[in-house]
Amino acid sequence: MGFPHPSHSKETVVLSRYFGDAGARTYDGWVERGGYEALKRALAMTRDAIVEEVKASGLRGRGGAGFPTGLKWSFMPKDVVKPHYLVCNADESEPGTFKDREIMRWTPHALIEGCAIAAYAIGAERCYLYIRGEFTEPWKVMSAAVEQAYAMGALGADALGSGKRVDIVLHRGAGAYICGEETAMMNSIEGKRGNPRIKPPFPAVAGLFGMPTTINNVETLSAVPHILNRGAAWYKALCLGNPKSTGTKLISICGHIQRPGNYEVTMGTPVKEILYDMAGGPKPGRTFKAIIPGGSSVPIMTREEAEAALFDYEGIVEQGSMLGSAGMIVMDDTTDMVYQIWRLARFYAHESCAQCTQCREGTAWTTRILERILTGRGKQDDFQLLLDLCDNMTGKTICVLSDSCAAPVVSGIQKFRSEFEAYIAGAREPAMAVV
Amino acid sequence: MTSHQAHGSHGATPAAQDPVFVGETRTKLEELFARYPTKQACLLPALWMVQEVRGWISETDIGEVAEALDLTPAYVKGVVTFYTMYHTHPVGRHFIQVCTTSPCNICGAEDVVKALLAATGCVELGATSPDDRFTVIEVECLGACGFPTPIMVDDDFIEDVTPDKVAGILQRFP
Ligand SMILES: Cc1cc2nc3c(=O)[nH]c(=O)nc-3n(C[C@H](O)[C@H](O)[C@H](O)COP(=O)(O)O)c2cc1C
Ligand code: SF4
Ligand code: FES
Numbered sequence: 001m002g003f004p005h006p007s008h009s010k011e012t013v014v015l016s017r018y019f020g021d022a023g024a025r026t027y028d029g030w031v032e033r034g035g036y037e038a039l040k041r042a043l044a045m046t047r048d049a050i051v052e053e054v055k056a057s058g059l060r061g062r063g064g065a066g067f068p069t070g071l072k073w074s075f076m077p078k079d080v081v082k083p084h085y086l087v088c089n090a091d092e093s094e095p096g097t098f099k100d101r102e103i104m105r106w107t108p109h110a111l112i113e114g115c116a117i118a119a120y121a122i123g124a125e126r127c128y129l130y131i132r133g134e135f136t137e138p139w140k141v142m143s144a145a146v147e148q149a150y151a152m153g154a155l156g157a158d159a160l161g162s163g164k165r166v167d168i169v170l171h172r173g174a175g176a177y178i179c180g181e182e183t184a185m186m187n188s189i190e191g192k193r194g195n196p197r198i199k200p201p202f203p204a205v206a207g208l209f210g211m212p213t214t215i216n217n218v219e220t221l222s223a224v225p226h227i228l229n230r231g232a233a234w235y236k237a238l239c240l241g242n243p244k245s246t247g248t249k250l251i252s253i254c255g256h257i258q259r260p261g262n263y264e265v266t267m268g269t270p271v272k273e274i275l276y277d278m279a280g281g282p283k284p285g286r287t288f289k290a291i292i293p294g295g296s297s298v299p300i301m302t303r304e305e306a307e308a309a310l311f312d313y314e315g316i317v318e319q320g321s322m323l324g325s326a327g328m329i330v331m332d333d334t335t336d337m338v339y340q341i342w343r344l345a346r347f348y349a350h351e352s353c354a355q356c357t358q359c360r361e362g363t364a365w366t367t368r369i370l371e372r373i374l375t376g377r378g379k380q381d382d383f384q385l386l387l388d389l390c391d392n393m394t395g396k397t398i399c400v401l402s403d404s405c406a407a408p409v410v411s412g413i414q415k416f417r418s419e420f421e422a423y424i425a426g427a428r429e430p431a432m433a434v435v
Numbered sequence: 436m437t438s439h440q441a442h443g444s445h446g447a448t449p450a451a452q453d454p455v456f457v458g459e460t461r462t463k464l465e466e467l468f469a470r471y472p473t474k475q476a477c478l479l480p481a482l483w484m485v486q487e488v489r490g491w492i493s494e495t496d497i498g499e500v501a502e503a504l505d506l507t508p509a510y511v512k513g514v515v516t517f518y519t520m521y522h523t524h525p526v527g528r529h530f531i532q533v534c535t536t537s538p539c540n541i542c543g544a545e546d547v548v549k550a551l552l553a554a555t556g557c558v559e560l561g562a563t564s565p566d567d568r569f570t571v572i573e574v575e576c577l578g579a580c581g582f583p584t585p586i587m588v589d590d591d592f593i594e595d596v597t598p599d600k601v602a603g604i605l606q607r608f609p
Pocket of ligand 2: 079178195196351352353354355356357359360396397399400402
């Protein structure tokens with residue numbers, strides 16, 4: 001539901017049903033609400049049967065890339081005796097995204113169940129749950145819930161009396177956006193700097209501690225118990241027309257909007273309904289100008305593009321952007337697009353791990369050129385310079401942070417060029433002083 | 436197996452020469468060893484423990500962590516400086532982090548920064564106030580973009596901060 005707002009009639013409330021209900025946080029409270037049935041069911045199934053069920057549901061990764069979850073699990077080797085690991089990605093640092101935080105704060109046991117089911121399905125006895133360092137409250141809630149789950153025998157050497165071992169270890173990050181990238185996260189857990197690794201080898205072959213590893217997002221794993229309880233067919237049917245995007249999706253909406261919050265919708269819901277009906281539309285007297293639909297790393301959409309889109313993986317691509325993490329940043333007609341694009345570039349420059357030249361230099365120079373434009377000293381040549389830099393930053397680096405910096409800059413120049421021109425021509429007051 | 440990494444404001448600071456990993460803290464560190472296949476993997480948790488006790492992480496502390504985990508001090512320093520939440524210098528009694536990334540920025544985060552600097556008496560971002568009470572820094576997205584502007588004061592996460600609320604919030608942190 002549109003937490004902290006009451007549920008809207010156009011939402012489909014599955015994952016967010018108990019947001020705001022403190023009773024759901026305890027073990028007993030979770031069991032009263034039907035909790036731990038899915039884990040019990042899973043532990044009685046074969047590993048393959050679970051993987052097949054998740055494959056059949058159509059569930060795709062909610063961390064950003066949208067990779068089919070069951071397929072990812074099926075890459076884990078079956079015959080290898082060395083340890084396998086599950087990593088749960090709770091780094092949630094993508095600007096505009098704040099959904100995993102609510103899952104952990106309100107339904108910690110849903111995530112524990114999801115982790116335990118996934119760990120069993122991929123043959124891992126241990127799951128590392130990596131929570132970003134700033135999430136102090138989710139950390140406390142998750143710690144208490146994991147402790148309770150051990151005390152009640154749902155985790156440990158004999159999970160729910162099944163004779164199967166499942167352990168969950170909480171690991172606290174220490175401030176680094178890049179640690180949300182899967183291989184950087186593995187390095188971070190290993191006690192290293194959070195530098196992404198070159199792939200291959202892929203994590204299923206050599207991941208955490210060099211062992212076969214699967215990594216999934218908090219929301220992805222939290223959907224798994226529902227799929228086991230209600231069946232793949234039920235989940236697959238949660239879809240408004242496009243069978244490639246199934247289930248419900250939590251959308252974080254923020255920025256210039258009446259009711260910011262998390263809304264849960266069936267895949268394929270029109271973006272217009274999300275923006276106007278659920279989130280209440282623009283503030284009085286304002287109109288929307290730009291929407292970034294998938295966290296800051298995806299191309300900026302104009303209002304027209306966003307309003308024409310259906311909210312699912314393919315629907316957003318059709319209108320020129322990507323679903324990403326579904327963190328929707330809404331900007332109205334009061335927004336200085338050049339300034340905000342500069343602010344985003346600065347984010348990526350700050351967060352680059354600096355391994356790749358294109359990213360280290362590209363993010364820093366992009367930021368500086370945008371600064372020059374904002375101080376009123378921009379040149380016509382700056383457009384081409386920025387686009388060349390962005391071209392160099394796209395598809396050429398170890399991870400896609402560099403591409404993510406280019407996305408708002410390139411789309412910003414394409415769609416809001418006149419705002420850049422105004423600074424360059426001196427028609428607009430500089431937003432920054434020369435230092 | 437939950438973690439023992441406590442959150443809280445910086446507690447009593449032992450004399451600088453006392454090692455961190457003694458008594459209860461040593462026991463906690465040793466308990467951590469069972470949760471990871473390598474000692475090196477305990478590095479981030481161990482650094483959190485040091486910061487919990489000392490308030491920041493000094494060269495001496497880095498040496499102690501290195502020794503406890505069979506690593507070199509240079510290696511540990513390389514890791515410490517990669518992550519923004521570890522302090523390599525002493526900070527004020529209360530450490531304030533303000534998000535100014537775009538989603539918060541368009542909702543007035545820069546005004547919150549100005550109000551915080553003025554109310555704490557910090558001359559600039561990163562500086563500690565003359566009374567040693569506060570250090571204010573700007574940070575990137577705190578993962579609470581629907582509640583602009585979120586700030587963190589030590590380990591307290593405070594949402595919906597606006598300039599007019601700043602004085603009242605600071606009163607809670609003497
Ligand atoms: C720079 C960067 C940052 C990322 N940050 C996150 C994050 O905060 N949370 C997340 O779940 N995935 C993040 N991802 C995606 C992960 O690498 C990975 O694809 C995801 O955790 C896989 O889980 P899923 O298949 O369940 O989506 C990030 C990727 C990149 C390149
Ligand atoms: S693209 Fe950037 S963040 Fe990613 S590995 Fe290269 S330097 Fe690091
Ligand atoms: S941008 Fe401020 S919390 Fe995300």
